[in-house]
Amino acid sequence: MGWPRATAPAWPVHVLLLVCAAAGLIAYELAGHAGRPVVQTVIAASPVLTWALAIASGHLGHRRPWLIAVGGIALLLAAQIVWPGYVRDGHLGAAEFGPADLTLSAAHGLFLAGTAMALWRRMSEDAGGIVDAALLGLCAGGPMWVWLIEPNLSPQVTNAGQVLILVDVLVLCGVLGCFARMATVPGPARAPMLALLSSCVLTLFAIGAGVTTAGQENRWSAAFWMLAFLALAVAPLLPGAYAVTASTCSAAPATGAARLGWLTAALSTNPLLAAVQILRGSDSANLLLAIGTLMVIPLVVLRIRWLTGQRERAERTLAHQASHDELTGLRNRRHIMGEIDAALAELHRGDLAGITLLLCDLDGFKPINDRYGHLVGDQALQSVAARLTAVTAPGDTVARLGGDEFLVLRRDGSAGDLAERIGDALREPMDLSAGPVTVGVTIGTAGARSGEPADRETLIGRADADMYTGKAAHRPKATQPA
Template sequence: MRAFFLLFAAAAMITYVIAGDGRPVVQLVIVATPLLTFAYALASRRLPRHRPWLISVGGLILLLIGQLTWPGWLDGHLGRAEGTPAELTLSASHGLFLMGTAMALRRRLASDASGLLDAALLGLCAGGPLWVWGVQPHLPADVSPVGLLLLMIDVFAISGVIGCLVRMGVARGPGRDSIVYLLLTAVLTLTALVTGRPEPLLMAFLTIAGAPIQRDAAAVTEPLRGAAAPATSRLTLLWLAVALCVNPLLSVVQILRGTDTASLMLPVGTLLVIPLVLLRFHRLAVQREQAERTLAHQATHDELTGLRNRRHMMASIDRALAGGSAVSVLLCDLDGFKPINDRYGHLVGDEALKVVAARLSAVTRPADVVGRLGGDEFLVVCEEGSPSELAARIRETLSLPMSLSIGVVSIGVTVGFASAPPGSALDRDTLVAEADAAMYAGKSARAA
């Protein structure tokens, strides 16, 4: 398929070069080619996520309408900033392409949203130098303000998309062939706008026609598994700061030189960059909040079971005693856990501990605090109800067989509890020691 497509693309471009007066017809055929490949891919269900591709097809249809309405317009008018309806049609079609690409990018690299924003910002900021040194020298003297605005937005926006596609291609995974075609499409389109030559734009039509017929095209719009977002480093922020300074500095230089388009480049570039900068700040704030929540959770929870850890349980007892209400602590030590751990290994032992944790959480009341002290010892702190009744429910629940990866096993539990009445002078260590003594007494009685 790829070899056939490359031969067709080469034949189409050669035909265009030698067509002479027949070039408008060849242009029409080339513009219609991606519509055919997209229709084939959608009809054959090679593209299960339709929406991003359909938006791009809308842009292709708009370009085809423009080609039928203004045949041959590409020759001598492309990138001239004339402000004609043909230019408006071209810009609108590019906008639809960008929307479709943005939807695909967002879904594929959902776990790397910050990286995509960084890539888009760098691409947008690269649009400034490209405009000053690539586009501006070739602009005619009688440019239209509307045409100039449309062309400038095109250059900046496509530069941003190229940055995102590069980021998308760097993340290894299925769909890279189609991404390469999309990247070539964006680069060729930008080349056509910079040079004013129709040949790169026609080649862009052919490259986008190849994107949906690749074997792994469906993967472009699927989340990339295993693509963890890299942490934002100081170097990344430094590069972003430097990039954001490029366009203002270029505008200052242009104004000092008396360049007419300098006053337009700064607001256009800034208006395109500001939403991305705000999104980037939002992402940084979200990442910070997530990191703080993670650290707070790790500081108070047991990593294996998700229950509260020793530090939090001791603090819970202190708070309950300071409140002056009745407090009971139940110390639970598993019976028969060590043989399971020794025979089947620590992974199976961890499975059993997770089941125990889930059952303890289910049998206790919402107001009770359940935690793991370490090993196979668990602790429950409650301020209401009968501790003896709760201990009985815990014994009954944990004695039930549990289904693990190696089969069904059974364990038991010895529960020792101690209570402090309202206004008691008992401290936390004394209360826990009494529960510990009661638990060992229970084990001794069972052994006897």
């Protein structure tokens, strides 16, 4: 089927949402007591249809997670068909712990699991911010439970029913926080994320309204419920839905102090509310503290793990930068000097038979920079580094000393034909952005064997002198005038 192009405007979908919402609410009022479940069933089927069509058309990437999400929506539709009076008669949010409540919670979990899997690429770009948003949302569910839901629960409610509705509310609040965070990122995916966010908010409103009139017909709860389904139905219809799973730049992070302040306040909410409830003699205080803490702990552990991974990655990056040349990726001067000292120590202990240094200085490199610019010169140095790495042995250490000078350390008493292979490799033309470029190389060697007195400065000085001798031999001799 055809689908809205990515560049299509979103306003027709918004108009469709408003029209369907108005038509659904009017139809619900006019249908009467017996016909209202039919209206609710039709509206509950709309997101199943739109999501299935969006997946079939290829408008949504990563089909398997979205199929899981659609399974959750289909389960909600099945619950509406099997228990048509669930919302109409005020069972929504009554914490009865019946089959309908279990099905509803399972459907929410299935949809949210599929959505989280599909959004993983997008979430991974801002893992810390997403976890923080989930913590803030989850902790915000505490006040909703204490001030709105728990005081209005029926006296006959069971502990299991309270646990079920509390978990459902806290999960929805946590997901709401994630959607809110992702909706702050500019781009085409913002509109679908706002639709998912709206659906989550309306579901919480439906539960809150349902609790206040448990056991009675509640049109507000039904209205919020239907609007949540319609907001869910338009999410895949929006032109930007294709970008929901695309990786993107994260939202602007809050400053460290501000973020810690918000997290501290959020994590303190449930314990403080529980303390107030205990002082008032409420039996639900321990339930909120236990369930809320159990749901917060995994997020806190995940946040700590992410911070630890971030620190380890930063340490590895710093360690790599300290020992490697930024341009070529070879070892830098500091590292190779330490390697020479370590090799000499092994030589003096008798652990090595000998070591060899090969000091390589490029010939004709400066004209490349002068003629083609530094960008092509950098490309030439990178190509030289790759060729040096290719012709040396795995145990050799290749470093860039700076400019167009390279050094190879071989933990062996003899360089063999390595100098010849390096020369042959570097003299081959290099295909760069400016075209084929050729450089030469002059190599100076110096070695030391076990039992011979040697230090780093002496070895490098000998290799440098040998290299300059080779340079002099390459220069054309001046002719004497007759």
